[in-house]
Amino acid sequence: MTTDFDIIVVGGGHAGTEAAAVAARIGLRVALVSFDKNMIGAMSCNPAIGGLGKGHLVREVDAFDGLIGRASDDAAVHYRMLNASKGAAVQGPRIQADRKLFKASIQTQLGSLANLHIIEGEAAALHFLPNAPTRVAGLVLGDDIILTSVAVVLATGTFLGGKLFRGEERLVGGRVGEASAMLLSQQLRGADLPIARLKTGTPPRLDGRTIDWSQLEFQPSDDDDWTMSSMRSRRSVPQLFCAMSRTNAETHDIIRSGLHRSPLFAGDIEGRGPRYCPSIEDKIFRFGDREGHQVFLEPEGLDSHLIYPNGISTSLPTDIQAAMVRSMTGLAQCDIVVPGYAVEYDYIDPRCLDSSLAVRGFEGLYCAGQINGTTGYEEAAAQGLVAGMGAASKILAQPMPPIDRTNSYIAVMIDDLTLQGVTEPYRMLTARAEYRLRLRSDNAGSRLTPMAISAGAVAGERAVAFQERLLQQSALQSRLRETVSADALIKQGIAVKQDAGKMSLFDWLRFPQVSIAQLLALDSESWPLDLLMELEQDGRYAPYLARQDAEINDMAANEQIQLSPLMDYSAISGLSHEMVERLAASRPENLAAASRIRGITPAALAAILVHAKRAKIAVVEAA
């Protein structure tokens, strides 16, 4: 049966655009459905991309030839490398974006994909054929037009059952000024999917012309010339500065005076908010003894006077917000252009998804982004990429690119979501990645682009550039295999121990005082700087990576032990009620995944192993 499209993506945010784009790059016919096509690629919250853990995700999506890295560079008015003083594996690239430029870049990139169609309309409901109630057959639009497809990716963000709160005000919608997808929400609830509520918030937007910048400390853009995307060689947008203010005792008093009018504290919001990105009233309530909290004043764009005050997300009434803002240094005369608000929205318990973000129990239904209980553009984009590749791989009957916890933050996130579920909006942190020494933001391309190319997800331009880099990389690697003695290095003025003997240049890199530039001396200038830095870091942590290999092999062995998605965990003796509940909710794909589920003891694991082996024997005997 021919369908209108192979894949329909609902939602034009960071998840939806990446999902649509990767499927189109792989060569499938894709429709991207959005309420308003001018809003595609909009940054709905802070005008920043990247950060700790998040910067890794951006680079990884970029390694798959995704949109977010390039759009970041096309829009960046401020670059900052977080954790610059710490080890490369935890450094987080972050940019401030001009909203208009970002959106424009996303729309331009989408426009260049021939088999991607943008359709404006309301996604009213999933379309099913009467004889196949669990096989998705397309999408019903608000005007009752049916678009048929083999798969649908839901990337509806906060629009699913979205409800806005500001003081005593209540609005239905996903963002201020936009409608909410209520019908779809009702349909999903009706389909017995595990749906619950989360909340997030956004701060008021300030009028930069009313801020007294002379009283504030500035934070200029980094001097270096690194970029977010490996497909952007230089910074193209004029750079702006950010500034910093602080809350103070007066601010805190004002906030306390309004707490009883906050929907958060009045008990009107049932959904749980992000612990790592709390509202200002939450911070005051929980850490009231602190003298002040830092507030970053971030420009929203080159030709915009709007300022985003990062750190004071709030749903307090408008009059309290105004007083609170004006109590801070430099903001005494400041006007609020749009007050902050909280959004409560539906999310699907991600434990009902498999590792390609397909909804178990359905055929052809995928979910990506905030709908899965995450927060952040980067987390959304990465999930969009996975869901888009998942749907495409399924349709083409080819395997998913082999991402796992040892090779990407993307897989760490997917694994966390689908195994553990969420109790608050999920945000990426480097601490979540146990193998983070090998997951640096500077080696994302080396880690992932080869598998992206195999999956057909990479367009020609990047594929060519990558091949060229591979050649340089292997040339530099063989150069680093040359050996040099401690004596020679000491003569060169490098402080190493005389008795260290002779070893390869690469092995010398494990000593923090030895730099690759020193080792290569004269010919260091003939290599690209980013390549030098990447291999230098490879050398720094090589001994630790070798030590982790045994652990990774152990895990690989347990990954070979597949667990049936139909396994009856309640029939396994020795599992507590709580364990059975967790295992049944997330249905781990193999024993290694089961071992990662919180609260699963080694004893429980042994019992599952035995059960799985027996089930396998039973299957063999039955056959």
Added chain:
Amino acid sequence: MPSADTIFALSSGAPPAAIAIMRISGPSAFDILQDLAGRTPSPRRASVCTLRSPVTQEMLDQALVLVFPGPDTATGEDLVELHLHGGRAVVRAVENAIASFPGARRAEAGEFTRRAFTNGRMDLNEAEGLADLLAAETEWQRRAATKMFGGAFSAAIEAYRQDVLRLSALTEAELDFSDEGDVESQNNILITDGCAELQQKIVQLLASPPAEKLKDGLRIVLAGPPNSGKSTLLNALVGREAAIVSDIAGTTRDMIEVPVSVEGVALLFTDTAGLRDDSADVIERIGIDRSHAAMQQADILLWLGPEGEGPIHPNLIEISAKNDLKESLSKSADAIFVSAQTGAGVSELLHIVAARAKTLLPPPDQFAINARQRVFLDDAATALVACGESEDWLIIAENLRQVRLALDALTGRAHTEDLLDTVFGKFCVGK
């Protein structure tokens, strides 16, 4: 080890005996009892039942029956105990009757305990403690095993684990949040001190003498020139004629080992070939080489040669043997004077050896650490040292992760099948 099987085994000593206790554990345990006894007595109450062959209805035995419904049982499963008359034929007949049920089979070594572990009734250290308890022959072994079986060791490891988690959390905050302006960054000292402190605790634990000494016995080696009375003294110390005694120098050629328990402590007395340089006998020379090796491995060395001429050893006791004869060596008052012939000084020597041995063994209020546990504790201590040596937060975090892995492996959180087989293979059938 499919847990849907019902396993059974004789859990008491080999028949014939007054009573033989048969244990049946698993999902069909109660069904089997119902068929054998014609009824299932009320739980946890001793009841007398007539057991009959399910095929011929012929009476097998009159037994005392105990029924324990899972999961609150030793194995975590339904469990039945049959207290039979302890004749070989009775036991065999009942075993055959049970084995005829589908899904019932004889238990493998350690399988009851393994099920207890699988069903979360005990962790790996407790299981090892139980194995040691069953094997304990001396009072000190019993106390150490009880400590391990009772979970005190596991509790200590869990406390360390909590310490590491706390340190890890501080480190991670430094890595993930310190650049966001809202986290105080004064964790350096807290973390370095915390690592050093925890490392000290683990090193202290590691310094305690190895559990193997407690189990296998301390090696007490008797050494000295030929004909100095070693073999005679050995026989007197162990209370039997274990070694051949003659006046001919070089009678003892190979080592003779005799295990005994003295004052609750397991000791392994070793008699060695007399030391001399001029032996032309090839076999005696080999024996003398072995004597040197034995002296090196000795925990306590009883030196019967001229005073001060023995090897350098931290626990050397000077012995003046043959104290009833004129030819006895004259030694200073620090030496122990014994006469194997008259028995004078022998019990005093045993007491001194036992007292010295106790200083070399884990005291009863402390854990004895076995080789498996030692490896992981060593790993943890090494990684903690590395934490203190690095200024790179990433490396500190990675080392703390290694510490967590080592402690998890210790309690069996991160386990492999091999490890489990090793631990449970030590049990006899029926446990």
